[in-house]
Amino acid sequence: MELRQLRYFLTVAEEASFTRAAARLHVAQPGVSAQIRSLERELGQPLLDRSARAVRLTEAGAAVLPYARAALAAVEDVRTAVDELTGLLRGKVAVGMVAGSAALGVPEVLAAFHDAHPGVEVTLTEADTDPMLDALRAGRLDVAIAAFAGAAPDGIETRTLSDQPLVAAVGEGDPLAGRRGVTLAELGDRALIGMRPGTAMRAILDAACAAEGVAPRIAFEAGNPQVLGDLAARGLGVAILPESTARARPDLRVVPVTVPPMRGRVALAWRAEGPNGPAARAFIEHARARLATPPE
Template structure:
């Protein structure tokens, strides 16, 4: 069994097929297929089901995958440890983020880390909160900016970046604009403007509506809270946004939602067991320092 075979196997799984894996590895596809077949012969079981249009893991493949990942991580960690002693950090880091977290300076964070450690390959994935949390837990992501309500997700360590109440944002002149607060039930018949399903802020709204027996009337969805605010400022509905988003807009009135109060947290999350290697540790230290300046707490 060779490390190359394990790397090819993991890449095929991650890329969803032999063609994309070969492109990722910069090798010919027949070479990837041959190495994985050799691995399967050594293990005595097929690891991949090739019968359909998409390559799928067999039961044996699912059992082998975490060990293959662990072996590659260990080798990469050993290599990085030696290179770190010589003053040159190498390796790879995978970060995830919600689309709505762009204003937190994600691009600057990645650029400044690359400037410090040009030998580390950094990748960025945008997705919904649930997918990102699963990615951090299973090792596909080293860290992610996620949103959630209540306590921190199980199995993860977090650093809070934003901790805010959600408000109903409307343009001046709207019937809600002069109110001090608005009960969630009072929004049942209003056209709401919200993040799409899967986002942490949307999950908080959906869970609260379910608990109150309300079916929200979502008229517009967008992945950026700034876009939600723009739509509300044009009178297209009530935007459910973080308090700071409405507070920074002269063309919006942010009305606190009560009964219940809706509160969300945006945090940097990573595995509670710690980073997978020196490169990931360096990135996590850099990210935690960079994001510390964005901290906003609910009042």
Template sequence: MELRQLEYFVAVTEEASFTRAAARLHVAQPGVSAQIRQLERELGQPLLDRSGRTVRLTEVGAAVLPYARAALAAVQGARLTVDELTGLLRGRVTIGTIDWSRALDLPGILAGFHRDHPNVEITVTQDDSASLAASLRAGAIDLAFLSLGGAEPEGLDTQVVVEHPLHAAVGLDHELAGRPAVALASLGGRDLISLPRGTGLRTVLDEACAAAGVRPRIAFEAGDPTVLAQLAALGLGVAILPESAAEPYADRLHTMPVVRPKLYGRIALAWRAEGPRNPAARALITRARDWLRNAPPAPVP
């Protein structure tokens, strides 16, 4: 019995197809079929039912699968341990981010890490903050830049990258235009323009409104703060956003801080509280934290 046979068996099981498994493993399909037939001959029982449109496990195959996965995991763990002890990093890390903002300088962090550890494969994925936090807890990603609400996310450790006050932006002919600030209570009953649920800034707004007894009326949602500014400039409502997102439209917008209470948005680096099992991920978290401490980020664009 060879590890390659177990790897092929697990891949076919997960893909429910010899063709997809071969593509995933970057080998020819006949080679996958031959190795699994050899494994079945050694065990004396069929592991896969090939009679249907999709490949399914036999009863014996279902019993063998956990042992195959455990054997592959043990070998991978041994390799990672040796790599860590010898100072050689390899493997894969996945980073989640809400955007490619200047405040994150994610390209700069990744460039330096890649120069020092060229054998580590890095994947970057984008999503909203709630989804990124869930993916971190599930172990689907190793670290993430996300926007925080009022409470710290459960099961995660964080390091704040940037904190900025939230502003209200309105068109120049809006009745609120000209005010130096606007109280949160004054926004009740008005058409608001906001980021969607699942984002940190929307969580801050919703939590503050709930605490103040204000019922927000969200007229428009958009995932990009600059789009919120554009909608407000068209007179469609009051946009809640970082002041910097409204700056390109200063000739068409009046911006003012939201007060009583003041609202703040925060972008943070986050990772699982118990730490990732992957040495490469641990090294990247350390690199990112050091980078952020020693190189203050630019303002949020």
């Protein structure tokens, strides 16, 4: 039994797919399949059910999974113990972030961490909050910069990086330009430009509309706040944006939404039980110290 076989098995189990596992491991899919078959022959039991579209654990696979995870963690602990003696920090840190959060200083934080710890491999992916939280809980991500419509779910610790109103943003020639405020009800007959469903900002907007009895007319959806601003600047509707994003653009006019007020929060998030290893712990402390924080 080889550690490589256990690592491949664990990755396929987490991804529920040989294809995604191979991409994550940066190896060819046939190699992943061959190693897992070799492990199954050695154990005398199939560990994965390949009959469905998504790969699933068999009963034997579910029994083996925690031991495979523990064995790989023990090997990492051995490496860590030696690195600590020699003053080195090694390992991997998987970071996720929602679109638009780079403005909080994420690239600078990543660069500074790399300079301080060149032996640590850091990866960054962009995704919506819900799949990132699932990845955090499953151990596929170590830390995430996520947007929240409310409190963080159980098992997730957060540190708020930004907490600000969501506003209406329009182009210079829009009838709302120059208004000191607008209610959500007044926007009911306007073409709205909002984040796609599944994002925290869209959840905030949908909840506010439901509370006010407003049926919003979402004319355009996107996954990046800057794209929403581009559309609004060209007169295609009213974008719902974080205030700082809207005010940073000279081609937009900001109109506060007075009733009901809406706020969005972006936070650094990690597992409450702690990250997988010392590299991830070091990154979280580094990010907490360096990322932007909301004004008092």
